[in-house]
Amino acid sequence: MNFSSQELLSATLQFNPWLTSGVVKPNVPVWKRRVFNEVLNWVEQPVQNRTLALGGARQVGKTTIFLQTINALIEKGTPPGNIFYCTFDHPLFSLAGGIDACIRLWREIQPRQEGPEYLFLDEIQSVPNWQVWIKHQADFNPERHIAITGSAAGLLMEKAESGVGRIHTIPLPTLSFNEYLQLRQSAGKQEPIPRLELPQNWEELFDWSETQFMTVSHVFEPLQGLFNEYLFRGGFPRNSLLNSIELVQQLLREDILDKVLKRDMTSLYGVRRIQELETLFLYLCMHDGGILDFPAVTENLGITKKTVLNYLDLFQSTYLLRQIRTFGYGKQVLKSKIKTYLSDPAIASSVLVYGLSTQDNPEKMGKIVESCCFKHLYDRYSPAGGVLSYWRGRNEKEVDFVLQTGDKLIPFEVKYRNQHTKNENLSGLLEFTKQNHLQRAVVFTKNMDDFRLETINDLTILHLPAALGCYLLN
Numbered sequence: 001m002n003f004s005s006q007e008l009l010s011a012t013l014q015f016n017p018w019l020t021s022g023v024v025k026p027n028v029p030v031w032k033r034r035v036f037n038e039v040l041n042w043v044e045q046p047v048q049n050r051t052l053a054l055g056g057a058r059q060v061g062k063t064t065i066f067l068q069t070i071n072a073l074i075e076k077g078t079p080p081g082n083i084f085y086c087t088f089d090h091p092l093f094s095l096a097g098g099i100d101a102c103i104r105l106w107r108e109i110q111p112r113q114e115g116p117e118y119l120f121l122d123e124i125q126s127v128p129n130w131q132v133w134i135k136h137q138a139d140f141n142p143e144r145h146i147a148i149t150g151s152a153a154g155l156l157m158e159k160a161e162s163g164v165g166r167i168h169t170i171p172l173p174t175l176s177f178n179e180y181l182q183l184r185q186s187a188g189k190q191e192p193i194p195r196l197e198l199p200q201n202w203e204e205l206f207d208w209s210e211t212q213f214m215t216v217s218h219v220f221e222p223l224q225g226l227f228n229e230y231l232f233r234g235g236f237p238r239n240s241l242l243n244s245i246e247l248v249q250q251l252l253r254e255d256i257l258d259k260v261l262k263r264d265m266t267s268l269y270g271v272r273r274i275q276e277l278e279t280l281f282l283y284l285c286m287h288d289g290g291i292l293d294f295p296a297v298t299e300n301l302g303i304t305k306k307t308v309l310n311y312l313d314l315f316q317s318t319y320l321l322r323q324i325r326t327f328g329y330g331k332q333v334l335k336s337k338i339k340t341y342l343s344d345p346a347i348a349s350s351v352l353v354y355g356l357s358t359q360d361n362p363e364k365m366g367k368i369v370e371s372c373c374f375k376h377l378y379d380r381y382s383p384a385g386g387v388l389s390y391w392r393g394r395n396e397k398e399v400d401f402v403l404q405t406g407d408k409l410i411p412f413e414v415k416y417r418n419q420h421t422k423n424e425n426l427s428g429l430l431e432f433t434k435q436n437h438l439q440r441a442v443v444f445t446k447n448m449d450d451f452r453l454e455t456i457n458d459l460t461i462l463h464l465p466a467a468l469g470c471y472l473l474n
Contacts, residue, residue: 008198018080024071031186052147056172057319062149081110087122123149174235178474234346250351285348328387345372351378370414376473397428
């Protein structure tokens with residue numbers, strides 16, 4: 001399809017206002033996520049001319065980080081005319097004739113000035129053969145510093161031989177609880193969060209005194225109500241700032257069901273049986289954090305195991321799902337059942353239309369909080385090579401998460417209930433730590449006054465309120 005040059009020019013100037021005004025759009029958020037500095041540093045000084053890929057789900061804030069990075073470059077003295085942004089999620093650009101056609105139009109508007117060029121290309125997975133283009137740029141245009149985003153991880157993983165070794169990926173998950181609080185506070189949506197010095201590394205809590213635990217419990221009591229709201233609002237920046245949780249959940253359903261499952265799965269992956277896909281996704285929402293029972297799924301949903309596995313990969317590729325296996329898989333354990341978690345605690349509750357009244361349902365809240373704790377552990381440790389698994393022993397004894405970082409092993413259990421956790425509720429945790437000769441374990445609890453250390457034989461258990469734990473894990 002051909003477009004007039006005037007149409008393309010108008011769209012280009014709309015997305016690149018600095019080409020004429022010298023400044024980024026005035027409504028770019030001032031508050032920045034931690035990953036911003038990593039993106040800016042890489043864009044300014046790319047390693048061996050590699051392209052930066054910022055990967056994450058739709059509406060997670062990738063474009064905002066790009067615009068903030070562009071603003072920082074201009075403030076540091078980069079000529080505005082040497083910066084170009086293009087989103088291939090927009091039909092004009094996706095059908096304009098490829099990346100080179102958009103760049104030619106850019107250079108017609110603004111001749112190049114001295115210094116490197118900075119290209120920010122959004123949702124590049126919509127461009128055919130984009131890996132070949134990236135390879136060509138790395139080989140023949142090293143003066144171009146290129147950053148791309150994608151909402152489809154599988155298409156950013158350099159499966160094509162032509163792209164191998166030329167892309168550095170930075171994952172951008174949904175907001176952590178800590179980031180959620182900072183964003184809402186910066187936008188004037190809530191009162192300042194409590195101010196009290198906390199350890200940079202949560203593991204230092206194992207050395208705390210009883211007085212320290214009591215002080216923090218009292219000061220951070222307001223976190224509990226904010227945490228409950230976060231569980232239902234989720235960590236998508238735009239939605240986090242809305243006051244109506246009903247509207248938040250409606251928008252999240254539309255983004256996932258309409259844009260990801262129906263549009264992206266069809267256009268990017270060629271999925272045709274959308275009803276099957278939606279049925280399986282609904283099942284995963286209803287069993288968030290559960291062990292996937294393949295015989296039950298195939299029988300109840302009428303989908304073959306091969307199809308289920310394929311759809312699971314697609315959900316993971318579009319940043320909706322994460323999978324973990326049994327502890328010891330591939331070593332002591334030859335067979336392993338998959339445990340699945342949605343990538344944000346609000347996804348399941350939004351799809352299933354769970355409102356704030358769900359707080360009165362201990363079973364449902366327990367699963368939502370477990371999913372939230374998993375997200376924070378995964379986002380904190382997985383980028384650095386940490387591995388999360390779960391453990392199942394005899395008599396259905398289980399440990400929710402086992403974190404392995406280097407030669408360090410620490411188990412986590414989620415017990416989100418009003419009463420303090422008793423030893424008889426920790427039989428799986430006690431058996432696992434005994435088998436593996438561990439001296440430390442963590443139990444995520446509900447109430448802020450259940451913040452303490454407990455010693456059982458040679459094992460020290462940190463009872464950590466989930467709200468505070470997720471706050472610290474940022």
